[in-house]
Amino acid sequence: MKFKIKRETLLKPLQFVIGVVERRQTLPVLSNLLLQADTGKISLTSTDLEVELVANFDLDVQDGGEITIPARKFLDICKALPDDSELNIGFKNERVQVRSGKSRFTLATLPAAEFPLIEDIKVQMEFSVPQRQLKKLIERTHFAMAQQDVRYYLNGLLFEIKAGQLRTVATDGHRLAICEVDADITSDDHHQVIVPRKGIQELARLLEDSDEKALIQLGSNHIRIQLPDLRFTSKLIDGKFPDYNKVLPKASDKFIHAGRDTLKQALVRTSILSNEKYRGVRLTLDKQSLSIQAHNPEQEEAEEELEIDYQGEPIEIGFNVNYLLDALNAIPEEKVTISLSDSNSSCLIEPAESKDSRYVVMPMRL
Amino acid sequence: MIIHLDMDAFFASVELRERPELAGLPVVVGGSASGRGVVAAASYEARRYGVVSAMPVASAIRLCPDLVCLPVNMTLYVSVSKQIHEIFYRYTPEIEPLSLDEAFLDVSASEKLFGPAAEIAKQIKSDIKNECQLIVSAGVAPNKFVAKIASDIDKPDGFVVIEPGTVQDFLDPLPIKRIWGVGKKTEQLLQQAGMETIYDVRNKNPDWLIQRFGKLGDHIYRLANGQDKRAVISDAKAKSISAETTFASDVQDKDILLAMLSQLSEQVAVRLRDKDVKGKTVSIKIRFHDFKTITRSKTLSEITFNTTFIWNTVKELFLQVLKTGVRPIRLVGVSVSGFSAKENVQGDLFEQDVKQDKLDVLSDEINQRFGKSRIHRGRKLTK
Numbered sequence: 001m002k003f004k005i006k007r008e009t010l011l012k013p014l015q016f017v018i019g020v021v022e023r024r025q026t027l028p029v030l031s032n033l034l035l036q037a038d039t040g041k042i043s044l045t046s047t048d049l050e051v052e053l054v055a056n057f058d059l060d061v062q063d064g065g066e067i068t069i070p071a072r073k074f075l076d077i078c079k080a081l082p083d084d085s086e087l088n089i090g091f092k093n094e095r096v097q098v099r100s101g102k103s104r105f106t107l108a109t110l111p112a113a114e115f116p117l118i119e120d121i122k123v124q125m126e127f128s129v130p131q132r133q134l135k136k137l138i139e140r141t142h143f144a145m146a147q148q149d150v151r152y153y154l155n156g157l158l159f160e161i162k163a164g165q166l167r168t169v170a171t172d173g174h175r176l177a178i179c180e181v182d183a184d185i186t187s188d189d190h191h192q193v194i195v196p197r198k199g200i201q202e203l204a205r206l207l208e209d210s211d212e213k214a215l216i217q218l219g220s221n222h223i224r225i226q227l228p229d230l231r232f233t234s235k236l237i238d239g240k241f242p243d244y245n246k247v248l249p250k251a252s253d254k255f256i257h258a259g260r261d262t263l264k265q266a267l268v269r270t271s272i273l274s275n276e277k278y279r280g281v282r283l284t285l286d287k288q289s290l291s292i293q294a295h296n297p298e299q300e301e302a303e304e305e306l307e308i309d310y311q312g313e314p315i316e317i318g319f320n321v322n323y324l325l326d327a328l329n330a331i332p333e334e335k336v337t338i339s340l341s342d343s344n345s346s347c348l349i350e351p352a353e354s355k356d357s358r359y360v361v362m363p364m365r366l
Numbered sequence: 367m368i369i370h371l372d373m374d375a376f377f378a379s380v381e382l383r384e385r386p387e388l389a390g391l392p393v394v395v396g397g398s399a400s401g402r403g404v405v406a407a408a409s410y411e412a413r414r415y416g417v418v419s420a421m422p423v424a425s426a427i428r429l430c431p432d433l434v435c436l437p438v439n440m441t442l443y444v445s446v447s448k449q450i451h452e453i454f455y456r457y458t459p460e461i462e463p464l465s466l467d468e469a470f471l472d473v474s475a476s477e478k479l480f481g482p483a484a485e486i487a488k489q490i491k492s493d494i495k496n497e498c499q500l501i502v503s504a505g506v507a508p509n510k511f512v513a514k515i516a517s518d519i520d521k522p523d524g525f526v527v528i529e530p531g532t533v534q535d536f537l538d539p540l541p542i543k544r545i546w547g548v549g550k551k552t553e554q555l556l557q558q559a560g561m562e563t564i565y566d567v568r569n570k571n572p573d574w575l576i577q578r579f580g581k582l583g584d585h586i587y588r589l590a591n592g593q594d595k596r597a598v599i600s601d602a603k604a605k606s607i608s609a610e611t612t613f614a615s616d617v618q619d620k621d622i623l624l625a626m627l628s629q630l631s632e633q634v635a636v637r638l639r640d641k642d643v644k645g646k647t648v649s650i651k652i653r654f655h656d657f658k659t660i661t662r663s664k665t666l667s668e669i670t671f672n673t674t675f676i677w678n679t680v681k682e683l684f685l686q687v688l689k690t691g692v693r694p695i696r697l698v699g700v701s702v703s704g705f706s707a708k709e710n711v712q713g714d715l716f717e718q719d720v721k722q723d724k725l726d727v728l729s730d731e732i733n734q735r736f737g738k739s740r741i742h743r744g745r746k747l748t749k
Contacts, residue, residue, distance in 0.1 A: 150667075247716065278711060364713065
């Protein structure tokens with residue numbers, strides 16, 4: 001294997017794939033990345049056995065070959081070399097040599113055959129959506145995923161695929177986030193797959209606000225997403241996502257119409273003096289007014305009064321302020337609608353105009 | 367003074383009490399004739415055939431073809447155990463339970479009220495016999511180490527009192543393996559150095575022991591001299607609830623290990639619910655054949671006393687340990703810690719978890735009321 005490459009050409013794909021290389025490895029080869037050089041093409045692959053990332057780019061390759069090299073050290077070397085350096089990469093005596101100007105590095109290798117690749121995912125269905133849409137689906141919902149929950153099927157993001165529509169749902173059992181976009185899906189089948197948290201975090205990092213298509217492929221145990229120069233593959237969580245439709249509030253009779261920023265800022269200020277562990281705030285609603293109160297074990301108190309558009313009955317209800325803020329932060333629109341029924345039932349937060357994302361939050365007993 | 371109380375063949379004795387028709391037969395609790403379970407307890411009749419607890423049921427049946435195998439009814443044992451603890455509580459609040467059938471009592475402060483420790487132990491033995499129709503072995507001694515040996519040395523129906531002045535006379539002739547922390551390997555090494563009894567260890571230069579075994583050497587020397595400063599830690603002060611089992615012979619079979627861990631998980635969960643506390647951290651303890659001991663824990667996102675949640679976490683932790691290679695295992699344990707008394711104030715979207723908790727409590731109640739394992743989870747010792 002032998003090729004020459006500009007530092008800048010290498011850096012971006014390297015930074016893309018480095019994400020799944022964990023620092024502590026059970027298998028030594030997992031701290032390496034697979035470097036494959038072919039006629040006119042280089043590909044870099046990393047894996048943690050759950051998520052696999054492949055970056056491809058075109059290059060004039062002198063001699064082809066494949067080998068695995070320590071991922072972080074290789075990235076650190078590339079980062080530390082001066083701008084516009086040219087790297088000469090070659091393989092000799094079981095080692096990879098990187099030369100650039102007056103610098104020379106010799107890296108240990110492991111055979112490419114030892115690198116665990118996710119080969120054929122047995123594609124059962126595929127469709128495309130613009131990258132921008134996929135990015136939106138993730139950004140609007142990912143924060144509600146559970147973390148290390150014993151209900152393992154909550155530690156990921158649900159993708160629900162049906163004719164004409166792609167939807168994502170995340171929940172940790174206390175709050176839930178849904179977002180949907182129109183998609184060019186012709187299949188009449190209804191598919192639900194759960195992508196693990198780790199995979200979603202990586203995917204979020206790779207997606208850009210572009211109209212270029214992302215090809216989504218579903219296998220029986222994997223999801224694969226093809227981007228122009230990148231390929232993302234993740235195992236799926238083998239489990240059944242709870243029936244989220246059942247928990248969408250339907251009996252709401254009290255509606256708050258408010259400006260997102262005004263509400264957000266009032267909540268942020270109040271939250272400073274809420275209990276650090278439980279994060280409770282109390283919302284008291286009356287005709288055209290909302291008061292937000294918080295107090296902590298040190299007996300400190302915060303109170304905010306807001307004039308809002310509210311016509312319903314007076315009500316008092318407690319929430320974890322972080323859940324409200326997470327939802328408000330995910331909504332880009334200016335105006336939001338919050339629907340309530342009583343102090344023991346969940347509330348629904350959604351943008352006032354579009355209904356493409358919805359957030360359900362369970363109250364707290366205060 | 368400390369009293370160590372150890373119920374004789376507890377699970378098996380409770381079952382025999384419930385089913386008088388089985389009296390005199392060799393009985394074990396745990397697994398079934400066809401299954402690959404582990405003996406959780408063996409009656410003294412069964413022990414005569416060489417059947418011991420933590421032995422695979424299949425081997426037990428080979429030793430004793432007429433063996434009666436009964437399923438484990440943890441809830442029943444927990445309720446009997448609770449009854450026994452109530453008897454202990456009449457004499458002292460300083461109770462440290464080691465498992466359902468074993469506890470240390472510190473009666474130092476009770477002697478003024480109830481008379482000498484030996485009298486208290488005798489009274490407890492007779493209370494348990496009269497009220498529960500069960501036999502307990504008791505050891506009375508100035509510290510935990512000696513009390514535990516004392517309760518064991520005359521089992522079943524043991525009653526041994528070691529007064530402060532006679533500790534050394536009692537310990538000296540005992541074999542070295544009686545010392546806590548002296549396993550097969552240490553025993554061999556000590557024997558190679560010419561030590562057979564506790565007397566021999568006591569007369570050895572402590573520096574030699576420390577040089578040879580480090581911290582363990584110091585520990586061995588102190589115990590051999592009848593010194594054990596550990597206090598009795600009562601449950602109210604306990605920061606975790608745990609259960610563990612040492613196998614009669616090392617086990618490598620994954621299914622048997624999982625079955626035992628499942629049983630221990632349930633035991634811990636039932637005790638948590640009984641005390642109405644929920645914990646956040648689930649831990650397992652594994653001691654390998656070479657005495658290397660590891661613990662692995664996982665902190666959950668919510669406090670729980672839910673059997674399923676605890677068992678799933680235990681299974682996950684254990685399977686992770688197995689990934690590093692399968693070796694014969696001597697002891698497994700489960701514990702839950704990170705208690706929080708505060709009820710979770712955050713509402714739940716999916717009521718099923720809440721329902722599961724209620725179901726667990728309800729099934730505990732049914733089992734308690736009707737004695738036998740009317741309701742239990744699908745996965746048990748049998749597979």
